[in-house]
Amino acid sequence: METLAPFQEVIDEIQAAGGFDYRLCFQCGLCDVVCPWNKVRTFSMRRLIRESAFGLSEIEGEDIWRCTTCGRCPEQCPRGVNQIQVGVSLRRLASEYEIFPPSVRPARTARASLISEGNPLQGERKNRADWARDAQVRTFSEGMEALFFVGCYLSYDPRMKRVTVAIANILNKAGVDFGILGEKESCCGESIRKIGSEQVFKNLARENIKTFIDNGVHKIIVASPHCYHTFKNEYPEFMVNFEVVHITEYLLQLIREGRLEISKEHSGTVTYHDPCYLGRHNEIFDAPRDLLRMVPGLELKEMSEWGRESLCCGGGGGRIWMDTPQNERFSDIRLQQAREAGAQTLVTSCPYCITNFEESKLNLEYEGVLEIKDITEIIQDVVSL
Ligand code: SF4
Ligand code: SF4
Numbered sequence: 001m002e003t004l005a006p007f008q009e010v011i012d013e014i015q016a017a018g019g020f021d022y023r024l025c026f027q028c029g030l031c032d033v034v035c036p037w038n039k040v041r042t043f044s045m046r047r048l049i050r051e052s053a054f055g056l057s058e059i060e061g062e063d064i065w066r067c068t069t070c071g072r073c074p075e076q077c078p079r080g081v082n083q084i085q086v087g088v089s090l091r092r093l094a095s096e097y098e099i100f101p102p103s104v105r106p107a108r109t110a111r112a113s114l115i116s117e118g119n120p121l122q123g124e125r126k127n128r129a130d131w132a133r134d135a136q137v138r139t140f141s142e143g144m145e146a147l148f149f150v151g152c153y154l155s156y157d158p159r160m161k162r163v164t165v166a167i168a169n170i171l172n173k174a175g176v177d178f179g180i181l182g183e184k185e186s187c188c189g190e191s192i193r194k195i196g197s198e199q200v201f202k203n204l205a206r207e208n209i210k211t212f213i214d215n216g217v218h219k220i221i222v223a224s225p226h227c228y229h230t231f232k233n234e235y236p237e238f239m240v241n242f243e244v245v246h247i248t249e250y251l252l253q254l255i256r257e258g259r260l261e262i263s264k265e266h267s268g269t270v271t272y273h274d275p276c277y278l279g280r281h282n283e284i285f286d287a288p289r290d291l292l293r294m295v296p297g298l299e300l301k302e303m304s305e306w307g308r309e310s311l312c313c314g315g316g317g318g319r320i321w322m323d324t325p326q327n328e329r330f331s332d333i334r335l336q337q338a339r340e341a342g343a344q345t346l347v348t349s350c351p352y353c354i355t356n357f358e359e360s361k362l363n364l365e366y367e368g369v370l371e372i373k374d375i376t377e378i379i380q381d382v383v384s385l
Contacts, residue, residue, distance in 0.1 A: 010055035014089050022052040022086050024079040031073035031083055036312050037066055040328040045073055045083050048090065057090055059097070064090040065104045068319050068330075069194050070312035071280035084194075087317075091196030107195050107321040114200055118186035118207070120321060123156035129182035131161040135168035140179030142216030146245075148178045149231075151224040152187050153351035159358055160351045166380040167223055167247060173383055174260040178221065184211050190230040190277075195318035205230070209240050219243040221250050223376070225277035225284075225350045226316075232282065246278060248287040248349050251379055255294060264382045265297035271343035272300065272375075273334060273357075274310035275350035288349055288375055295382050303337040311337065315352030326363060331356035335364055345371040347378060 014022070029046050037043035043066050051057045057064065067087040074083055094100065100108055110120035117125045129137075131154070140147045148171065154164040171178050186207045193201035212220070220242050222228045231244040245253075254260040272292060278284045285307050292300050305311045314330040326332070335357060338346040346357060357372045 008055060010057060010093075011052075013093050014052050014055070014057065014086075021081045021083075022049045024081050025049045025053070026079060028078060030076045030078065031081075034072040034076050036068070036070060036072065036314075036330050039333060040330070045087070049081065049083065049086055052086055052090065057093070059090055059094045060099050060101065062101050062103060064094060065101065065195075065319075065322060067317050068276070068312050068314055069317035070276045072309075072312070075280065075308070084317075088194055088196060091194075092198060093196070095196035103323040104195075106323060107318050110318075110321040111192060111195075111197055111200060114187055114189075114192055114204065118204070119152040119156060120187060120192070121152055121156045123152075125183050128155045128185060129180060131155060131164050132168070132180065132182075135165045136172055137168050138179045140181055140215055140217065144179050145177040146219040146221050147212070147215075147217045148180050148221050149188075149227055150180055150185060151222065151227045151351065153355065154223055155185075157351065157355065160354065163223065163351070163354070163374040163376055166374070166376045170251065170260065170376060170380055170383060171221075174254045176254070176259075181211060181215070184215075186211075188224075188227040188230040190226040190234070191316075191318045191320065193230075193234070194316070195321075205235060205238060209235060209238055212242060213240075217242065219245065221245050221247060223247045223349070223351070223374075225275045225282065226352070229277045229281055246282075246284055246287070246349075248278075248291060248375060249284065251376070252287050252291050255291075260383055262294055262296070262379075262382045263384045266295045266378055266382050267297035268344045269299045269301055269342055270345045270347050270378070271303050271338050271341045272306070273303070273313070273338075273346060273348040273353060274307060275348060275353050276310070276312050276316050278349060279310055280308060288347075291375060291379065292347065295378065298378075301341045301343055303334075303341045303343075305337065313348075313350075313353040313356045315356050320352045320355065329356070329360060329363075331360040332364060335360045335366060335370060338370055339366075343370065345373055345378075347373050347375050349375045
C-alpha cells in the first residue's frame with residue numbers, strides 16, 4: 001500500500017489532530033490481545049501506533065477505519081495510551097484529504113445528511129418528530145421536569161421508533177412532566193467526531209447547546225449511550241454542564257420512588273448486552289441489570305463476555321455507517337454467545353446495538369430462536385399502561 005507523505009510532515013499532522021499519545025507506546029501488544037477484531041481477522045492497533053510514530057501511516061487503507069472505539073484496549077494499556085484518540089487523529093487526516101476507501105463511503109453520505117438535515121439517516125429535519133404521532137408527547141418548555149432528547153435512530157429508524165414510543169408511554173405512565181425538541185433537535189455528534197469530522201461535530205454540538213440554553217433545559221433524559229457519552233463527557237468542552245440521565249437509570253429511580261410499578265410478569269430467559277458507551281465508557285453496568293431483576297418471571301443469565309469485558313456490537317466509532325463483510329461482524333458472534341448462554345431474548349439499551357443485532361438475527365436465521373429487545377420494551381410490557 002502506498003503511503004501518503006511519510007515522515008515529519010505527517011507526524012506533525014497527527015500531533016495537530018490530537019494523536020500525540022503514540023509517543024508513550026512501548027509496543028507490548030496488549031491492546032491487540034483484547035481487540036475484538038482479532039476474533040474475525042487480523043488487525044493491529046499496536047501497528048497503527050508504531051506507524052504514526054514514524055509518520056508512515058497508510059491513511060488510504062481500511063485499517064485506520066476499523067477501530068469501533070469499544071474502549072477495551074485503553075483499559076489494558078500499561079502506558080496509558082489513548083489508542084482511540086490516535087485512531088481518530090488518523091481519520092481526521094483522511095477526512096481532511098477526503099480519502100475514504102469503498103467500505104467507508106456510506107459514512108460520507110451520513111456526514112452530508114448531518115450537515116443538511118441534522119441526522120445521519122437522510123431523514124428530513126421537519127419529520128424528526130413524526131414518531132410522536134403514535135404517542136402522547138408535548139414540545140419541551142421551560143419549567144418541565146426533563147427534556148427527552150430522542151436522538152437520530154430513535155427518531156427516524158422504523159425498528160427504533162417502536163422503542164421511542166415505548167419510552168414515551170412509560171414516562172407518561174409514571175406522570176413525568178417531559179417534552180421533546182422535535183425539529184429543533186440535532187444529532188449529538190458523537191459518531192461523526194469519531195470518524196474525524198471534527199468541525200461537523202462542533203457545529204452540531206453548538207446548535208444543540210444553544211437550543212438547550214434558549215429553551216431552559218437543565219435535565220436531559222437520553223436512550224442512546226452515544227448521546228449520553230457526548231453530553232456528559234464532551235459537551236463540557238464548550239463550558240456547559242447539563243444533568244444527563246440514561247433511561248435505564250431514570251426508570252430505576254422512578255420505580256424506587258414508587259412513581260412506576262411493575263405489575264406483570266415476563267417469563268423467560270434473558271441475557272443483557274452492555275453497550276460499550278454505556279458500560280465501559282460510562283460505568284453503567286448495574287442499573288439495567290437491577291431493572292431486569294425486578295421483573296417477576298424473568299431469569300437473567302450472563303454471556304461469556306459481559307460487564308467490563310462485554311463484546312462490542314461493531315457499531316461504535318462510526319462503523320454503524322460503514323460496510324462490514326458478513327464474516328467479520330462482531331454482532332453475529334454476540335448472538336451466538338446469547339444462544340450459548342441459553343437466552344431466549346437478547347436485551348440491550350443502545351440503538352446501534354439493536355440495529356446490528358436485528359441484522360445478525362436475519363443473517364443467522366434466528367427468527368423464532370432469539371428475540372432482540374431494548375430494555376424499555378420489556379419494561380413497557382410489565383407496567384400497566
Ligand atoms: S497496550 Fe499500550 S503500550 Fe502496549 S502496544 Fe498497545 S498502545 Fe502500545
Ligand atoms: S478501542 Fe476496541 S476496537 Fe478499537 S483498537 Fe481498541 S480494542 Fe480494538
